[in-house]
Amino acid sequence: MRLVRPAVLSLTLIAALGACGSPKRDPYTPGFNPPVGNTRASADSRANPSDPDFKPGAPDGANADQVGLATWYGQEFAGKKTASGERFDPRGMTAAHRKLPLGTWVEVRRVDTGRSVRVRINDRGPWGDARKVIDLSRAAAEQLGMIAEGVVRVEVRVVSGPE
Numbered sequence: 001m002r003l004v005r006p007a008v009l010s011l012t013l014i015a016a017l018g019a020c021g022s023p024k025r026d027p028y029t030p031g032f033n034p035p036v037g038n039t040r041a042s043a044d045s046r047a048n049p050s051d052p053d054f055k056p057g058a059p060d061g062a063n064a065d066q067v068g069l070a071t072w073y074g075q076e077f078a079g080k081k082t083a084s085g086e087r088f089d090p091r092g093m094t095a096a097h098r099k100l101p102l103g104t105w106v107e108v109r110r111v112d113t114g115r116s117v118r119v120r121i122n123d124r125g126p127w128g129d130a131r132k133v134i135d136l137s138r139a140a141a142e143q144l145g146m147i148a149e150g151v152v153r154v155e156v157r158v159v160s161g162p163e
Contacts, residue, residue: 064155068133070108071126071151072141082123089137096123096135103162108134110144111153117143118159 074090082088084102100106100121109116119140126135134156136144146152 064109064157065106066133066156067111068154068156069129069131069151070110070134070136070141070144070146070154071132072136072138072146074138074141084122086122088123091139092137093117093119093140094122094137095119095140096125097121097133097156098124098126100158101162105159106134107157107159108136108140108144109155109157110146111155113145115144 073096077088078090079087082094082096088094095106095108097104097106102121102123104121105118106121107116107118117136117140119136123135126132132151134154136146138147141147144152144154
């Protein structure tokens with residue numbers, strides 16, 4: 001009897017403490033776009049119209065499925081298997097996304113310049129920061145002109161479903 005009482009008390013305490021936490025929204029669910037920077041200003045107000053690749057756009061995120069930060073990964077992952085099973089090629093027009101089906105084609109538009117690129121989702125990521133929504137291959141990052149910055153604000157729009 002003496003051993004049962006402390007065990008029951010311990011289990012009751014653990015259950016009570018576990019119920020105290022507030023529910024948190026999963027940042028990886030579709031449609032969850034944490035605000036980053038000035039979300040009210042239009043893309044045109046931050047873009048450079050003298051850039052030859054400049055394409056005026058709608059207000060930030062108006063036509064996007066997701067808005068957030070893009071990063072890129074390159075040579076250090078070359079040849080390693082992606083989530084789709086294919087080998088990663090930094091020269092390919094591919095990207096990693098947490099939830100979109102593998103094989104989905106998306107258009108990634110850099111908010112500050114209007115530059116855009118189409119990539120195929122073949123891997124999972126980026127991890128560690130919910131504001132990061134896509135991880136691009138080096139070739140895609142070069143087309144967006146983001147190699148030096150490493151991280152830029154983008155709009156992601158699904159173009160077509162998996163192949």
